Amino acid sequence: MDLKNHTPLAERMRPKELAGVIGQDHLTGPEGSLSLSIKKNHPFSMILWGPPGSGKTTLARLYAKSFDLPLIQLSAVTSGLQDLKKNIQEFTATPLFGKSRFLFIDEIHRWNKSQQDFLLPFIERGDFFLIGATTENPSLTVNSALLSRVRVFTLNPLGHEHLSSLVGSYEERYGPLHLDQEARESIVAMAQGDGRYLFNLVDGVQALGKDKPLSKEELSLFLQKRAPLYDKAGEGHYGLISALHKSVRGSDPDAALYWLARMLEGGEDPLFLSRRIIRMATEDIGLADPQALAVCLSAKATYEALGSPEGELALAEAIVYLSLAPKSNALYTAYNKARESASKTAHLPPPLHIQNAPTKLMKELGYGKGYLYDHDLEYAFSGQRYFPKEMERESYYSPKEIGFEREMKKRVEWFDRLRTKLNEEGA
Structure with missing residues (x-):
């Protein structure tokens, strides 16, 4: 390996042709969307959505190369609206005699709505084809106006066989990797589907300059375990x-x-x-x-x-x-039904007989009149109405025949029967 070459290994190992991209056959295979677009000489704007190290930047570059069109590359992390305007001015200043260009924006989800909206008229007129790359769900991070003008393609994390193939490609180019079989499997697993990270691991192994193959245990002493892939905010x-x-x-x-x-x-x-x-x-x-x-x-x-x-x-x-535990959403469902009823009937007061009467006037108006104190009655149950008088009595809670709700179901049914009996007697 040329130690004087400070270009990152992942950059040096990028495939030169679309057919060399692995793990994304639904895009690059003979019937893949990008392959057919190139075959028909019909370029289009797109968003490439996939995890880190799945090949988004590589696909963008090779797609533009296939049409022999210039590719302007920006990163939404370090570039803003002024950078975009500057590049668009350069577009108009250097016409390509009817041809278009590609504008690649990495991490496009980091641009806000106004920055994304600025792209719209230029895509509409065909001033350039946009290729956006993102690790975030475009439906959540890219505005709908822009999404309506592009196609969204999902990239898969690289599988074990794909990552192993990348290790093999490295060895064909730079010589054997000094790892025993278990250690080789270990770095593939550590990469977690990320080809770029895998090459960083490989580069780290070769930088050790060991003459004999390292074991998995020896490897763990030199290479730090990758932090789990997890976006706490996204x-x-x-x-x-x-x-x-x-x-x-x-x-x-x-x-x-x-x-x-x-x-x-x-x-x-x-x-x-x-x-x-x-x-x-x-x-x-x-x-x-x-x-x-x-x-x-x-x-x-x-x-x-x-x-x-x-x-x-x-x-x-x-x-x-x-x-x-036994499962039941009966309570959850009942509360949602009650909320819906409450939102529609919030103007209805409680019936007078279950309201307190702290003043003489309220007593004269009938507040609290006719209220039955349940504890003084048989079964400690009066069967009175507690809904607003303008409403029919509702039934929200329907216990299931599972777990403790079996007992709750018996109680609901018992009180229902008793309520009916008391109401018939009262009538």
């Missing part, structure tokens, strides 16, 4: 908490523990997790297991008392308990 945050919640709802404690660990290892705030766990107890278990809420509240208190890492076990305990 889609990754919401995607993983959704996966955790749905695993609990689906009664899979193993999957739930996995997603909990992914989030904690990624640096998620444990108190955020504890609040979401409490929400799971009320939304998905409810009165099917009233103890679930107490377990989750105790887990939060335990974490606050112990901190990390000891307190994390309390969160794991709550997750397993919730996963294996």
